[in-house]
Amino acid sequence: MSEANASATRITPGNALRPEDIALEVRTGLAKPTEDTAEYALRLGDDALILAQRLGHWISRAPELEEDIALGNIALDELGHARSFLSYAGGAMTNDDGSARSEDDLAYFRREHEFRSVQLFEQPNGDFAATIARQFVVSYYQFLLYSRLTESKDATLAAIAAKAVKEVDYHRDHAAQWVLRLAGGTEESRKRMIHGFRIMWPYVEELFRDDDLTGRLAEAGIAVAPSSLKEDFDRLTGEVLTEAGLEVPDVPAAPGGGRQGKHSEHLGYILAEMQVLAREHPGASW
């Protein structure tokens, strides 16, 4: 990263970065995303938030205590990334009263069509194999994305990605280990793993779809063009699938549209549960 970009914010990759730090930088004007950058941060933040909400459900319900802890940890990491991205995105958005939108304004007071997450993240947990299938795809995707995003010319995005990539690298290992175990374990676990991939795979294509926004931002060196991650994704996930004796499921891709606010039926329920208490007490602090 060049000096000029580094000076845009006191946060540099490698420093411990908390969502509160970003919120503070946004409030004091040290970090100011453009509208495009904010929209991009919102996409990545919504992905992570919806996934955290899904994964959090496993805590106290996992197949073994070690997995209550592992899935809880992953959920917590994703929630941390979501908070950072949303805090940053809010810097270019205002509430009706003119105040800047906080992470909580964005998480709790938007409706379904305003969420920008892709549909894979909102897919139901299903059984443990389905959750692992979703997690496997997501963590390879996020690992590749954040690895590249550390080179973003937007210093805040680069800093968030630098912290996130280290964590997502563990998620990738966790998911890959379970794909191998479930595919190579018992007949039943193999059947379930194959089924898990079949129900998640229709939503994979959407992850790698470019649009005008990513086009403009990638051109400017701020965002990563989603399509540019596809080759590495296919190669790296392919290595694990081959070792597991699995094939990429032959299923048609779903139309998706999450980046434009088009969601599956599932998101409404997620938001209803997530937002209910905050909306019962608008303006309250917790």
Place this chain on the structure above:
Amino acid sequence: MAAQNLQSVPAELTAGTSETAEADGQANFDRVIAEDSRIEPKDWMPAAYRKTLLRQISQHAHSEIIGMQPEANWISRAPSLKRKAILMAKVQDEAGHGLYLYSAAESLGQNRDEMTDALIAGKARYSSIFNYPALTWADMGAIGWLVDGAAICNQVPLCRASYGPYGRAMVRICKEESFHQRQGFEILLELSNGTPAQKQMAQDAVNRWYAPALMMFGPPDDDSPNSKQSMAWNIKRFSNDELRSRFVGMMVEQVRVLGLTLPDDQIRFNEDSKKWEHGPLDWDEFHEVLAGRGPCNSQRLERRREAHDGGAWVREAAAAYAQKQSMKTKEYAA
């Protein structure tokens, strides 16, 4: 497996090998207890000491695991992302505590699967407090402040328990518990200083959790048959009533800072005994909940059973995979 083998050696065999060894073991045990130092897993210990510890540590482990449920109930609805993160971390800590404690119990000769089976078969106990429902967000505050607060009062002395693995597990657990209590206090403080509806929510939660929290210390001293022996063995350091009184004293101070009240108008400091006293507790309710007739007993056990039985195929797959891998390694080595 090693832990299981320990238990599968019949007691009469070890006991019968040599009466002198038995007498030496007892003498050493008595000396360690008298010196107030520690018994370790490989040391000789009386069968009743082992049994008491196993019961207590496994119950404690089960309490951590069942105790995840009332709080996990609010993870999806936490009203801010920061609170959601703190709550997730807290419930995750509880799973970690359960794991340390199961490990400590395993060092006494019972494995985790056996303990889990006893739990879901309804044969093992866990703290009754977790059979009460967490109805509102303020319950996350009240559980942290009152329930974790009571747990700390109970557990800090256990850091000095005579059984080494238990005492050491408790050191780490207590550190995390004290963080949990602070976050519970903070939740209530924020609510108490918030809107009238929030403050009402906080007071309602404190009203509901106060008496059950006081009963966490166990029955009154004159109705607690096991306490005396546990104290003689340096497992337990203070009596139930003594700890309860201390706890009431702490809460009286803290509730003022919260701007809330405790639902007990008989709390007073007894100048003669120098102890805090509280109003009567409904021990019939306590025994009812203990006997399985509490508001959530069936729900809590069923959830644990569902997770355990529903996850059996995953554990079987992991075991089968590990076995295949180790066979491959052996073939490769050969």
